Amino acid sequence: MRKRWLSLAAGVAVLAATVVPAAPAMAAPTFKVPFPCNQSWSGQTRTNHSPANAIDFNRTDDLGDPVVASAPGTVDVVTNLGDTSYGKYVRINHGGGWTTYYAHLNAFNVSVGQTVGYGRVIGYVGTTGGSTGPHLHYEQRSNGSAVKINFNGAQALYWGTKTYTSDNGCAGADTGAGTVNTSGTALTVRSGPGTGYSAVGTVADGAKVTIYCQTSGTSVTGTYGTSSIWDRIGSGRFISDAYVYTGYDGYIPGVPRC
Ligand SMILES: [Zn+2]
Numbered sequence: 001m002r003k004r005w006l007s008l009a010a011g012v013a014v015l016a017a018t019v020v021p022a023a024p025a026m027a028a029p030t031f032k033v034p035f036p037c038n039q040s041w042s043g044q045t046r047t048n049h050s051p052a053n054a055i056d057f058n059r060t061d062d063l064g065d066p067v068v069a070s071a072p073g074t075v076d077v078v079t080n081l082g083d084t085s086y087g088k089y090v091r092i093n094h095g096g097g098w099t100t101y102y103a104h105l106n107a108f109n110v111s112v113g114q115t116v117g118y119g120r121v122i123g124y125v126g127t128t129g130g131s132t133g134p135h136l137h138y139e140q141r142s143n144g145s146a147v148k149i150n151f152n153g154a155q156a157l158y159w160g161t162k163t164y165t166s167d168n169g170c171a172g173a174d175t176g177a178g179t180v181n182t183s184g185t186a187l188t189v190r191s192g193p194g195t196g197y198s199a200v201g202t203v204a205d206g207a208k209v210t211i212y213c214q215t216s217g218t219s220v221t222g223t224y225g226t227s228s229i230w231d232r233i234g235s236g237r238f239i240s241d242a243y244v245y246t247g248y249d250g251y252i253p254g255v256p257r258c
Helices: 002-019
Strands: 040-045 055-058 066-068 073-080 088-095 098-103 121-124 136-142 160-165 176-180 187-190 199-203 208-211 213-222 225-234 237-240
Touching: 073 098, 088 121, 176 225, 199 237, 213 237
Parallel strands: none
Antiparallel strands: 040 055, 040 160, 055 136, 066 121, 073 088, 088 098, 098 136, 176 208, 187 199, 187 237, 208 225, 213 225, 225 237
């Protein structure tokens, strides 16, 4: 019975795949370097790595150094594979099909089911499993497949070795700064990311704003052209990015999506 059900299910899945277009991949979280704020680590990618898109991180005397969550999520694997493969490793589930892997750890600092945020120490650099020296093996996966790694929306170096400096957990690292530019009139603040949301106030021309997250909403033509990006500047307070100088044409690197 078990086998029959399985094969039935597989048949349905194949049929569904032929008529339903694949769901688009969810936007990635804003991943950060998996080490504490301001630390610099040498990250290496190489074509003979398994999986190829993983990064191995090193720095001098790194055995036992803390490893931190590269984005908010829920810890869903804390396990020890012994002397093979990843050895002691942690996986964090970020939602939307996105996971990150932290392997060859010396020790753990989290348990399964725990919610973690940026900068949270999850374990310590080690040389467990199939490792020949202390380092952190790190992966970003989308729906189970290891993809090319991004930090703050910028792709890591493929292939080669590069120094990455962490802004993970730094105070203020996850917000953006903007200046309202309307050429005079006050800018309407909306309760959501669009002109259809109710007006909940205004910000003056020239006002400096803190941008906590950005999202897509109604397309607006303003001082900086046409944009569908909306900036959340407070709880239930959104303004059109078309009127905000942020230094970037699109989304601000490092600022999360709402
Ligand atoms: Zn590795």
